[in-house]
Amino acid sequence: MLGWSINLFRIRGIQLALHGSFLLLLAYVAWEGWQSDGLLGAAWSVAILAAFFTCIVLHELGHCFTGMHYGFGVRRILLMPIGGMAEFESIPREPAKELLMTLAGPAVNFAIAGLLWASFGLPETFSFWSFSNYEASVTGFAHLLLHWNLLMGCFNLSPVFPMDGGRVLRALLATKMPYVRATFWAATVGKIFAVAAALIAAIGFEAYLTAFLFGFIFFAGETEYRAVLRREREEEHWREVMALFQSGRPPESPPLLETPR
Numbered sequence: 001m002l003g004w005s006i007n008l009f010r011i012r013g014i015q016l017a018l019h020g021s022f023l024l025l026l027a028y029v030a031w032e033g034w035q036s037d038g039l040l041g042a043a044w045s046v047a048i049l050a051a052f053f054t055c056i057v058l059h060e061l062g063h064c065f066t067g068m069h070y071g072f073g074v075r076r077i078l079l080m081p082i083g084g085m086a087e088f089e090s091i092p093r094e095p096a097k098e099l100l101m102t103l104a105g106p107a108v109n110f111a112i113a114g115l116l117w118a119s120f121g122l123p124e125t126f127s128f129w130s131f132s133n134y135e136a137s138v139t140g141f142a143h144l145l146l147h148w149n150l151l152m153g154c155f156n157l158s159p160v161f162p163m164d165g166g167r168v169l170r171a172l173l174a175t176k177m178p179y180v181r182a183t184f185w186a187a188t189v190g191k192i193f194a195v196a197a198a199l200i201a202a203i204g205f206e207a208y209l210t211a212f213l214f215g216f217i218f219f220a221g222e223t224e225y226r227a228v229l230r231r232e233r234e235e236e237h238w239r240e241v242m243a244l245f246q247s248g249r250p251p252e253s254p255p256l257l258e259t260p261r
């Protein structure tokens, strides 16, 4: 189940795929809707889920199209129950490009929220943390999506590497220090924020799913930092090998097949 995914369709060459576990979320949401309001409830819940994930795809496309503009290939966009992930063939090392590529995602959410605000106005009662007070109507649906996009834009900008906010921090740090050190510090700041956010979510709000999500991001940050470190060490190794060849010095150990005299 963990590695299993379903390919949906391609958008400008980018494969959109659903992680297997997404079907569990779909089934759960439909079942919960059914419990509260029968077939109509199930349809409403599934429509909301589909709309939410459409916004997630648009967010990821913001990253992808900006990246493609700079010549970076995108393998696919994978949708998981916890959100979406664009898989790039490589990530730019130039801070300015990474910054623009990163900001393009949340910018899409704020643009959608702005459009919905202009078309449908703001909801009468608005609580940033609660999605429950929206009626089943076109306006209610629009307000729900407006709320979702605001939340998604802000959440992604929190400085928890490798989320967008953490990447922005890395890009800013990378203008002042080497890329690996910038990644280290962005990941470290991210881990502190992730632990704090997980504790606040679990103890303060009993929001265990959010706490779990921050736990997941904590390890994702560490994994990405290690990947950057590994690549840097490999590149350093090859730089040393190339420098050795260019300097004309013989290799330290003689070739095994040297003819003995």
Ligand SMILES: [Zn+2]
Residues within 6 Å of the ligand: 059, 060, 063, 105, 106, 156, 164
């Ligand atoms: Zn993003």
